[in-house]
Amino acid sequence: DTGVSQNPRHKITKRGQNVTFRCDPISEHNRLYWYRQTLGQGPEFLTYFQNEAQLEKSRLLSDRFSAERPKGSFSTLEIQRTEQGDSAMYLCASSPWTGAATEAFFGQGTRLTVV
């Protein structure tokens, strides 16, 4: 399977716990994006990387959220001290970057439930 891969697919955690999600992009894609989607809404941008550099973070991304892409390959998104409002689908997407906007492809998502 050469698509974007996300793990885990589902995560249930207690409020206050930390969680970490992983995304493996399509291998030749150097851009990687994280989005969050709640029921009935479109995906909301969180952050993106070009290779290992984190180029932009949304104002929505609180200090409890951190993302890394240490070697420009896979990425992790960590949420510290989870809150019920963090319950959502976390989506990762990747795209090649050729100096112009190109198509982004999404992984299956990680559904987070905070209880």
Add this chain to the structure above:
Amino acid sequence: QKEVEQNSGPLSVPEGAIASLNCTYSDRGSQSFFWYRQYSGKSPELIMSIYSNGDKEDGRFTAQLNKASQYVSLLIRDSQPSDSATYLCAVNNAGNMLTFGGGTRLMVKP
């Protein structure tokens, strides 16, 4: 005002009809436009991209872009029940992240 706006629907069409989905955007600097299909509980799947004014056809799908009116649409010909899903419009400006609309739910009735 949201940056990308879509009618949330549901848009209901009979099988075999043409479904017309619309999207408006606020940033005149937007350069690239995409339509994603999302089935319930699944992630978005890219179905069309369009970069210049006019029409772009791919099978039963036609994307239309009018930058002067800041409007992009998706036509689905010969709609099938399997086309029932939420359709997300996404806009890219300056080559950075995609901004999504809230999606339009399409229901195709047999």
